[in-house]
Every structure is written in structure tokens, then in C-alpha cells.
Amino acid sequence: MQTDRLEEFIKNNREEFDNLEPSPEVWAKIASKSKRTKTVWLKHPIFKVAAILVLAVIFSVLMMNNDEFAINRNSVENIDPEMVELIEAEAYYAGQVSKKMEEIKKCYDTFPEIKDDVEADLNELQEMYNTLKTDLGxxxxxxxxxxxxxxxxxxxxKMVDEVLEQINC
Incomplete structure (x- = not known):
């Protein structure tokens, strides 16, 4: 039969078929490319919150420097100290919350149930903050x-501190 001859031919010439393996360099290239994973860090909601806070600080600074608000750029004593305090507080708290959220995110795999709660609470606080910003304007x-x-x-x-304290991750 024909299949028997084919099978016999393959068995007799197996060594000639097996010599076509890729070189170690090819496998190294394949391995190095497959290890790379592209992470999209901006898709995570906490980065969106942090970005909004940074934009709020930048917006506040730009609005203070805008001529429409009649701020004398040459005179520091004319700058509202409360606005300066707000800008400094925004920068400080945004940095602290961002650092602590990085720690919390590391625990999302261990405590997946906290992710939605933490993000919902942060979003609620952000909505309140946006309302206050409108009132300020x-x-x-x-x-x-x-x-x-x-x-x-x-x-x-305080909220992110409490979450970190509770999860002890």
C-alpha cells in the first residue's frame, strides 16, 4: 500500500526531517518578544482621578494668572492667601492619595471586593469636589x-489611609 511506503520512507529518513530546527538565536528573539506586555496605565480609574486633580491644580494656577480676574502679577501680597492654600493643599493631597492608591492597587488581586468600593468612594468625592469648584468659580x-x-x-x-489600614496588604 501507498501509506505503508510513505510511513516506511519517513521512518528511514527521519534524521533528514529533524535537521530543520530554528537556531537558539531565533528562540531567544521569540522569547524576548513574548515577555513584553504592554500595560495601559491610564485606563485605571485612579489614574483618571489623579489626572483630574493635577488638571484642577493647573487650571487654578492658570485662572489666577488670567487678567480677567484682575490679579496683579507683580504683587505677591495681592494674591489671595486662601487660594494659595487651596493650590498647595490640592498638590499635597493629590500626591499623597496617588501614592497610597498605588499601594492599594497592589492588593486588588488579594482583595478584589475593595476595588469597586474604593473607586466608587473616590468618584463620589471627586463629584463633590467638582461641585465645590463650580461654587468657587x-x-x-x-x-x-x-x-x-x-x-x-x-x-x-483619610479614606485611602483607612483602606490601607484595614487590608494590611
Whole structure:
């Protein structure tokens, strides 16, 4: 039969078929390419929150320097100290929350149930902050609004501190 002859031919000439293996260099290239995984870090919601905070700080600085608000750029004493305090607080709290969220994210695999809760709480605080920012732009009780914005940042930091303390990861 024909299949028997083919099988016999393959058995007799096996060595000639096996000599076509890729070189070690080819395998090394394949291995190095397969180990690379592209991580998209901006898709994670906490980075979106951190980006919003950074943009809020930049926006605040730009608005303070805008001529529409009649701020004298040459005179430091004309800058509202409460606004300076707000900008400094935003920068500080955004940095602290971002660092602590990095630690919390490392624990998402161990405690997957906290991910949605933490992100929902942060988003809720961000929505409140955005409302306060709108109120600040409308110049409604400026001092109270600034204090509420700083307090919002404190709550955000306190929340991530409590989560870190609870999970002990």
C-alpha cells in the first residue's frame, strides 16, 4: 500500500526531517518578544482621578494668572492667601492619595471586593469636589468653599489611609 511506503520512507529518513530546527538565536528573539506586555496605565480609574486633580491644580494656577480676574502679577501680597492654600493643599493631597492608591492597587488581586468600593468612594468625592469648584468659580462664600474643598481632600486621604489600614496588604 501507498501509506505503508510513505510511513516506511519517513521512518528511514527521519534524521533528514529533524535537521530543520530554528537556531537558539531565533528562540531567544521569540522569547524576548513574548515577555513584553504592554500595560495601559491610564485606563485605571485612579489614574483618571489623579489626572483630574493635577488638571484642577493647573487650571487654578492658570485662572489666577488670567487678567480677567484682575490679579496683579507683580504683587505677591495681592494674591489671595486662601487660594494659595487651596493650590498647595490640592498638590499635597493629590500626591499623597496617588501614592497610597498605588499601594492599594497592589492588593486588588488579594482583595478584589475593595476595588469597586474604593473607586466608587473616590468618584463620589471627586463629584463633590467638582461641585465645590463650580461654587468657587461663582464666588459663593469663597472662604467657606475653599475650606470645604480642602476638607474634601482630607476625606479622600483619610479614606485611602483607612483602606490601607484595614487590608494590611
Amino acid at each position: 461663582e464666588n459663593i462664600s469663597k472662604k467657606e468653599v475653599i475650606e470645604a474643598m480642602i476638607e474634601n481632600n482630607r476625606h479622600r486621604l
